Amino acid sequence: MASKNLLINGVPMIWQRGTSFDSTTRPANKDATYLMDRWALLSDGDDVVDVTKETSALPAGAHAAMKFDVETANKKFGILQVLEGATAAPVIGGIASLSFKARISTGATISNLRASVLAWDGTEDSVTLDVVSAWSVAGTNPTLAANWTYENTPSNLSLTDSYQTFTIANVSIDTASAKNVAVFIWVDDTDATIGDFLYVADLQLEEGTSATAMERSFIGDELLRCRRYYQLGLLRYTVNAVAQGRERETSSLLTPPMRVPPAMGGNFSFQGLGGATTDHVTADAFNVKVQATTIGKVTLNYAWTATAEL
Numbered sequence: 001m002a003s004k005n006l007l008i009n010g011v012p013m014i015w016q017r018g019t020s021f022d023s024t025t026r027p028a029n030k031d032a033t034y035l036m037d038r039w040a041l042l043s044d045g046d047d048v049v050d051v052t053k054e055t056s057a058l059p060a061g062a063h064a065a066m067k068f069d070v071e072t073a074n075k076k077f078g079i080l081q082v083l084e085g086a087t088a089a090p091v092i093g094g095i096a097s098l099s100f101k102a103r104i105s106t107g108a109t110i111s112n113l114r115a116s117v118l119a120w121d122g123t124e125d126s127v128t129l130d131v132v133s134a135w136s137v138a139g140t141n142p143t144l145a146a147n148w149t150y151e152n153t154p155s156n157l158s159l160t161d162s163y164q165t166f167t168i169a170n171v172s173i174d175t176a177s178a179k180n181v182a183v184f185i186w187v188d189d190t191d192a193t194i195g196d197f198l199y200v201a202d203l204q205l206e207e208g209t210s211a212t213a214m215e216r217s218f219i220g221d222e223l224l225r226c227r228r229y230y231q232l233g234l235l236r237y238t239v240n241a242v243a244q245g246r247e248r249e250t251s252s253l254l255t256p257p258m259r260v261p262p263a264m265g266g267n268f269s270f271q272g273l274g275g276a277t278t279d280h281v282t283a284d285a286f287n288v289k290v291q292a293t294t295i296g297k298v299t300l301n302y303a304w305t306a307t308a309e310l
Contacts, residue, residue, distance in 0.1 A: 005205065006091065009222055011063055011202065013063050013064050017037070019053040020052045023071075029041060029046070029049060032130035040080045040129055041078075049068040058201060062202055065200060067198070077187055092119070096151075096205055097205070097208055098171065099203075099214070103160065104199070109196055111159055112159065114188045118131060118144070119151050122179065131184060142186070149178075154188075227255070228257075229259055229307075230305070233252070235288060247292075248290050249287050249289050257283045258306060259310075262283075272297050272298040274293055
């Protein structure tokens with residue numbers, strides 16, 4: 001059964017890359033960087049906020065929230081999710097409604113969020129992830145990068161130290177030739193104080209003129225949806241090289257198949273001498289070619305990542 005929530009990991013439960021990100025982690029808390037599964041951090045510079053999976057300060061019924069800890073004062077920042085064209089098709093040329101929950105820490109100087117549904121009219125699924133061309137001053141919406149358009153007029157949403165549900169309803173996705181849709185939520189203030197906390201949870205985008213109750217997916221289903229865009233794993237392979245320079249190959253499946261053939265990353269390590277490279281990468285599998293530089297046993301450990309994000 002199809003989910004009414006067009007967003008993936010809206011709760012957000014899935015954090016495959018880690019559960020805490022700062023200037024020292026990999027990935028680091030840089031502008032236009034995917035951290036939480038399917039959610040990219042956008043910020044006016046790098047190291048503006050640390051990002052953590054929050055499991056204590058939650059709205060009723062939630063399993064997790066995103067926690068943003070201000071590290072650089074007086075900067076705007078936000079989060080973005082871009083919907084694949086096939087996912088966005090039901091609302092392109094139609095109506096969508098966005099809802100989410102948010103709060104600040106007691107005494108925080110952050111006071112306002114803004115939120116918008118964006119449309120992309122460039123090549124389908126070949127989007128500019130950094131949707132912000134210029135962040136602008138407080139009270140002025142960021143200037144968007146080429147081919148991105150605000151589908152609603154964002155305005156201030158006043159925050160308190162208790163969770164509130166915010167709704168941007170009845171949004172017409174009417175940009176001509178729109179191919180993708182995105183959700184962009186950001187702090188509009190430019191007076192954030194180091195140590196301010198912002199919490200965001202229960203994000204939902206759905207067809208229709210009004211927002212309905214949050215739909216909570218089974219965690220296994222949500223993980224599979226996230227793995228269409230990002231996966232990681234460990235491949236262990238032992239080869240007994242009978243001649244120097246001998247090559248052997250092994251393969252690994254990607255489950256589920258990814259959106260497109262992914263960019264492979266990660267680290268190779270060996271017991272014995274050898275080298276390795278990835279090749280024949282498809283949306284559902286990849287090969288690893290092992291080269292023996294000496295006669296004898298070579299054991300490969302490949303801690304791999306596969307990325308097919310928009």
